Amino acid sequence: MDSVTAYQGFFLVRYLTSALLSVLIVRSPLAIQDVSFFELWLFFSTMLTSFWSNGIKNGYLASYSRKESLQGEALSLALFFLLQLLSVALLVLLLFASDSIWTLFTGQHDMPGKSWLFAYIVFSVPTIITENILFLRREVQQLQSYTVWSNAGQLVSVGLSVWLFGNVTSVFVAMACWSVVKWIYLVTILKWDYMGSIVWKGILPFFRYALPLIFLMLLGNGMELMDGVLVSRFFDSSVFPVYRYGARELPVSALLFTSLGAAMIPLIQQNGVVMTDLKARVTRYMHLLFPLSVLAILASETAFTWVYGAQYSEAGTVFAIYMTIISSRVLLPQVYQQAFHQHTILVISSVIELATNLVLSLWWMTLWGLFGLVAATVVAYSVQKLVLIVHNWVVNGIAPSAYIDLRVYAFYMFSLFIALFLNLFVL
Numbered sequence: 001m002d003s004v005t006a007y008q009g010f011f012l013v014r015y016l017t018s019a020l021l022s023v024l025i026v027r028s029p030l031a032i033q034d035v036s037f038f039e040l041w042l043f044f045s046t047m048l049t050s051f052w053s054n055g056i057k058n059g060y061l062a063s064y065s066r067k068e069s070l071q072g073e074a075l076s077l078a079l080f081f082l083l084q085l086l087s088v089a090l091l092v093l094l095l096f097a098s099d100s101i102w103t104l105f106t107g108q109h110d111m112p113g114k115s116w117l118f119a120y121i122v123f124s125v126p127t128i129i130t131e132n133i134l135f136l137r138r139e140v141q142q143l144q145s146y147t148v149w150s151n152a153g154q155l156v157s158v159g160l161s162v163w164l165f166g167n168v169t170s171v172f173v174a175m176a177c178w179s180v181v182k183w184i185y186l187v188t189i190l191k192w193d194y195m196g197s198i199v200w201k202g203i204l205p206f207f208r209y210a211l212p213l214i215f216l217m218l219l220g221n222g223m224e225l226m227d228g229v230l231v232s233r234f235f236d237s238s239v240f241p242v243y244r245y246g247a248r249e250l251p252v253s254a255l256l257f258t259s260l261g262a263a264m265i266p267l268i269q270q271n272g273v274v275m276t277d278l279k280a281r282v283t284r285y286m287h288l289l290f291p292l293s294v295l296a297i298l299a300s301e302t303a304f305t306w307v308y309g310a311q312y313s314e315a316g317t318v319f320a321i322y323m324t325i326i327s328s329r330v331l332l333p334q335v336y337q338q339a340f341h342q343h344t345i346l347v348i349s350s351v352i353e354l355a356t357n358l359v360l361s362l363w364w365m366t367l368w369g370l371f372g373l374v375a376a377t378v379v380a381y382s383v384q385k386l387v388l389i390v391h392n393w394v395v396n397g398i399a400p401s402a403y404i405d406l407r408v409y410a411f412y413m414f415s416l417f418i419a420l421f422l423n424l425f426v427l
Contacts, residue, residue, distance in 0.1 A: 003140050003263075004259075004260070007135040010259075015254070017151040017152075017154060017155055022039075022241075022244070023307055025171070026245075026308050029166040030162065032238060033238075035241050037112045037168050038168055038171055039244045041112060044105065045117060047105060047228065048090060048094075049124075049125050051218035052086065052214045053083060053086075056129075056210050056213070057079075057128050058217065058338070059206065060129060060132055073190075073191040075206070078200075078206055079129055083125050087126065091118050091121060094118060106232045113172030116172035116173055116175070119180070120172075120175050123182075124183070127182045133189060150182055153178055154174075154178050157174040157178050212347075216347060219350030219351060222357075227373060227377055228244075230365070234365065241312065242314050246304070247318055247319075248319060248322065250289060253293065253329055257285065257330060260285075261334065261335045264335050268339040278332065279402065282330055282332065282403065283405045283408060289330075290326065296323055297323050297324075297416070297419040300320040301313060304319060314370070317423070318371065320420060321371060324378050324416055324417065325381055327413055328382045331385045333392045333398075334385075336396055342391075349384045349391075353380050357377055360372075360380060
């Protein structure tokens with residue numbers, strides 16, 4: 001197995017772990033209100049940390065081999081300290097304003113598991129670079145091992161806590177404690193021999209370099225965050241888990257394409273455009289993922305009722321609509337803009353995406369409720385990809401046919417939307 005495949009495997013297993021965790025929580029002795037608290041707790045921590053931690057991680061991938069900057073193991077150490085410092089700074093803010101921030105974004109007044117959320121943030125944020133360190137070192141076996149034990153351990157710890165103690169607080173404790181275990185592992189694999197003044201001097205320059213990427217990640221995650229806030233503010237709290245469980249793609253699709261794009265950035269920088277390799281990988285994924293997506297759309301309501309229970313049957317319809325986002329996911333124009341450091345167009349396209357999503361969500365929610373909000377997300381994501389495709393074609397001279405087989409894509413697009421039509425109006 002090559003390092004790219006192992007890297008993609010990590011994200012696939014992590015996604016499957018997240019899905020299994022949600023099933024475990026729903027089928028546990030927890031009350032529906034506690035399930036809602038758990039999902040809001042996870043959403044809140046993600047909302048506060050994901051945009052800046054992932055922006056720094058993307059900068060790490062793009063800078064690891066750059067000769068004109070801090071690089072290699074010294075860069076890994078610098079990022080560990082940067083992420084740790086920022087997570088502690090966030091903790092200080094939350095110590096004074098957590099209740100107000102919680103109410104602002106969730107519409108709820110009581111914040112559950114506050115102290116455990118603080119611990120979870122402080123220890124989980126730095127571990128976002130663990131898999132990237134192993135990937136960039138090309139340590140395939142160690143990455144595979146970490147993939148297995150880090151995700152299996154989370155499932156086991158949460159499962160034991162919720163079934164032994166039967167309350168949502170025990171779940172928060174398990175999440176926080178397992179983040180400490182992964183943090184300790186990260187500390188052990190860092191190359192402390194590279195520690196020196198250059199690491200400390202490199203933290204601030206790298207942070208300045210990563211700021212545009214952080215802003216891009218904020219815009220990129222903006223739709224998910226915006227949708228979560230809209231659901232928590234405009235719908236009953238019991239609807240939030242329905243949205244969270246349904247607004248998922250096929251477990252492999254988002255992760256394979258996201259990790260493929262991330263893995264291609266340093267390869268493009270080192271070896272040139274490598275469009276042939278990217279196109280071949282995307283075509284293989286289409287042959288796998290589009291047929292699976294069609295089947296998933298057709299079976300979604302039955303599957304969700306069976307897995308989560310009848311009270312979450314509407315999540316199946318949400319899932320069917322959200323599955324069509326694969327029509328845009330397979331398009332990877334942003335890989336070239338990221339590799340060429342063309343941040344301006346990435347910002348512009350993301351702003352257009354967010355504006356489209358907000359307008360359509362507020363409009364379509366009044367017509368179709370939660371289903372309208374999800375449809376707005378799918379359309380807005382397509383608009384953003386279209387802007388980047390046009391930019392690649394006009395500015396970079398890279399036509400869409402260079403990185404995707406258009407005939408295969410058109411056939412699968414037709415099949416996908418026929419399946420959605422059958423789900424909504426026939427089945």
